[in-house]
Amino acid sequence: MVAALPSSDSAAAGAETADLPVGELCTALEAYLSAEQIDDVYAAYRFGATAHEGQRRKSGEPYIHHPVAVAQILAGMRMDHKCLMAAVLHDVIEDTPTAKEQLAERFDQEIADLVDGVSKLTQMDFKSRVDAQAASFRKMMLAMTRDIRVILIKLADRLHNMRTIGAMSAEARRRISRETLEIYAPIANRLGISWLRIELEELAFANYWPWRHRVITRALQLARGDCRAVIGRVEAAIRERLAQEGVAAETAGRQKHAYGVFRKMRERKRRFCEVVDVYAFRIVVDRVDTCYRVLGLVHNLYKPLPGRFKDHIAIPKSNGYQSLHTVLAGPQGVPIEIQIRTLDMQRNAESGIAAHWMYKSEPGEASPRGLTADWLRNLLEMPRGAGDSEEFLNQVKIDLFPDEVYVFTPKGEILALPKGATVVDFAYAIHSDVGNTCVAARIERRLAALSTALRSGQTVEVITAPGAKPHPTWLRFVVTGKARANIRGYLKNLQRHDAEALGRRLLEAELASFDRDLDRLAPTVLVAYLAEAKLADATELFSEIALGNRLAPLVARRLVAASEGQELRLGTRHRLAIKGTEGMPLTYARCCRPIPGDAVAGLFNPGRGIVVHRRECRNLGDFERQGDRWIELEWDDSVEMDFATEVSIDMANRPGSLASVAAAIAEMGSNIENIQSRERDGRTTTLELLINVRGRQHLARTLRRLRAIAAVTRIGRVNRSALRRV
The missing domain is CATH 3.30.70.260 (ACT domain)
Incomplete structure (x- = not known):
């Protein structure tokens, strides 16, 4: 039975919408939305149907079927009506002439922002498909940090696309499936939406490795047939023991999925029989303390295997997942995996962040809490250090696969970090300022280097110093996107500052050859030169000089000539005093390793700045006679570094x-x-x-x-x- 369409427009739209699934959507919405809110969703549908009129998908169906199907997926997650309106409209900016301003005027700014967050960057020119995808992903992720519903719409969009991917070419199916496995399924996992992750993985697996999918699916069907007797016997024994102790619980066997089996076979390098020969059961109870009571009961029923118990209730996973996991030696020594959790934990395990809308009383609130919020805050910090969109995408990918370790702060707080995380990653997880100023750490009260990889259960105390700063070598061993982004951002700012100061000194030294300095040049002269060189300001000019992209002698001659109206002869070149603290624009040659007291000279190396050599170094060659790359140097009297x-x-x-x-x-x-x-x-x-x-x-x-x-x-x-x- 199809629900009656909202009264406004129903008569006019009857024939036109008879073949569209909007009636099914309205039926689903009646379960939890008011009539006014359903009217708003239908109004968005009417707007979208008009905007997409005449457009068809590759499968041949009207295009409007797709956004309505996306809204139906979100309705199953009981999302609020504005999220559903944005879902119905999510392609109008990207695929029709409709502008964001039109959506804001017709509906409101919130819906326009949601639709814009999901839309790709179609108005910009990119060098390649990879650049375009990375830039669109970056835009979407940053919009997600402001409103989590952006990524929920995108995940529903990707799920429907994967369900209907059969109409695409084989190459497109593989490309989209790979992207789904690398990005969207992990995001669903990070947000704790288990059912969505599993379906995305299964669909992508079937299209990316179709032959492997068929083989493993067939093998799983045969294995399930063989193990039904064992499952039934174990399940009956667990239920009988729980009933004897008066524990009310739901017990069920848990099926394995083809992609999960394939991933374990590949990661652990094991055969199929070694991966699937584990029987899994889930026990759902009423309270947290009952979980631990049931744990004791099943441990008395079957012997637990050493080292196979995990308490994710006391220490939740990074996506908020909570449960007790234990592996037992069942009948005839068969491994049995037991998961014990409460009903709320089960809801969160299946729906993750979406459980906020499905089971809470305030469906309009779009700000997640807890570990998901921490991850989103980390995403906000990444763009500061990411050089481009592709680098940002790679950093997010790293954070999407956190095979986790759990470590403690000295105050007993627990931090979840990816496997292989170091002291520096831990420091940045606490706060960016702690990471920027860390110099060492104490692990279990023993001093440890910053590069030390952490293990679960360790207590880590970070030692900081006010004058400390990030070092480029940290990038070799950090694994979290937040740490990498902060280090890169700091070093880029440092390089820009160092380059500006050094470039100014280089130009001043050359101007001194003409008995001039920057303060004595007419402002119009410098402005005219910057315009001619297409530079934004003097700061950019100084940086270009320091990095060797522009030569200070030539810039000085042009400025002096412009101020005097004629070319002047070059006088005695002044030596530039160096202190060793100029930073990255000044490097020291490894061939001769100059130290204070050595007679030194410098060579401009484009992109690296000045490379300092000893005067006797053979690698200087005939550069002194060339003059364009040569610079006279001397040591400053105040050099104190090593x-x-x-x-x-x-x-x-x-x-x-x-x-x-x-x-x-x-x-x-x-x-x-x-x-x-x-x-x-x-x-x-x-x-x-x-x-x-x-x-x-x-x-x-x-x-x-x-x-x-x-x-x-x-x-x-x-x-x-x-x-x-x-």
Whole structure:
């Protein structure tokens, strides 16, 4: 029976809508929406039907069937009426001439924002399909952080598309299915909507690996037939024991899904029989304390297998999932998996964030709470560090597959992190400021390095320092998107600031050759040059100079010539004083490893800034005569930081010799960064050490101390410029 359409327009629309499923939608809405709200949804349907008039899907059916089907899926989740209106209208901005402003005027701004959040970026030119998809995904995810209903509409949209994917080409089916497995099914899992995740995975599996899907599905059907007797016997034993103890509970066997079996076979490298030979049961009770009571009962019924118990009630998963999991040795030693949870936990396990609308009394509220809200807040921080949309998409993908570890703060709070997460990931999970200033940690009260991978159950205390800052090497070991985004964002801002300061000093040094400086140039001269060079402002000019993309001598000549109306002869070039703290625009060549006190010169390297070499370095070659990349440098009097230099030591093979060398270096206030050794003739060993010193005088004192060691036969500083170029 099809429900009567809303009274307004029903007569006029009768014949036109007879073949459309809008009547079924209205019937479903009568269960929980008011008549006025159903009228609003129908008005949105009328608007969408008019906008999509004449359009058809690849299957041949009218296009309006699709948005109505999407709304029906959301109606099954008991979503609010504005979400359903946006679902019916979700393609009008993307696929019709309708503008967002029209939706806001016809309905309201909230619905227009929802539809716009789901719409792809169709008005921009992208280099490739990947760029376009990544940019659209980024737009949708950021809209989701403002209103979770955006992603729920998109998930329902993807589910209906997967249900009707048969009309697409084989290539399109594989592409869409892969995207579903990589992005949309994991998002459904992250939001805790189990039924939606399972259906997306099964449909995508059937279309991406059709042969494997058929084989595993057939094998599962045969396995289920063979194990019915075992399942029935175990289920009867559990129910009998619960009845004896007066525990009211619902008990049911849990079926395995084809994609879940395939994924376990691939990840664990196991055969089919090893994966499916586990019988699963779910027990649903009334209260939390009853869950633990039932756990004791089933442990008395069958022996638990060591190490196979998980308490997700005390420590929920990152998507809010709660349940007790235990594996028992059943009849004839057959493994039995038991899940014990309350009715509310069961609802959340199936519907996740959607349970907020299905079972709560305030369906209009669109802000999630708890762990889902934490994940969304992390998403908001990612764009600051992500360089482009594709990088943002990759960061989100990392966060969508959290094979989790659970660690504790010193106050006893639990944090869920992806498997392989390090101390730095933990620090950023607490707060961005904690991550930016962390220097070490205590794990179980013992000092640990920032790169230490964490294990479940550990208590971690982060040690911070006010002057500390993120280091580029952290990007090698962090795994969470939030940590990676914050580190990248900080380093980009730091590089921009460092480049601006260094570029200004470089230009000032060149202008001094003409007895000029920036303050004495007419403002119009600099403005005219920036316009000619297509640069936004002086800050961008300074950054371009520091990174070697523009040469300071040429810029200085142009500015002076413009101010004087003629070309001037180049005077004596002033040396640029360096302190070693200029940051990333200034790097030190590894071939000769200059330190304070060395005579130095610099080469412009586009994209890297200035590379500092010792004047005697062979890699400088004839650059001084070329002039366009050469820059005169000198050390500032206030240099205080440490610099790395290489030292080669020949020493006799004697017990304790290496320890004597290490102790001597430490005694002189140096530090060993790296050490390599090679035996020469059985009696002599050559050590190559990378040590930190404050300058030539510090290095000289250190070498004198090393020469005093009896086992040392020769010592000297290494210059690799004759061997390779850096």
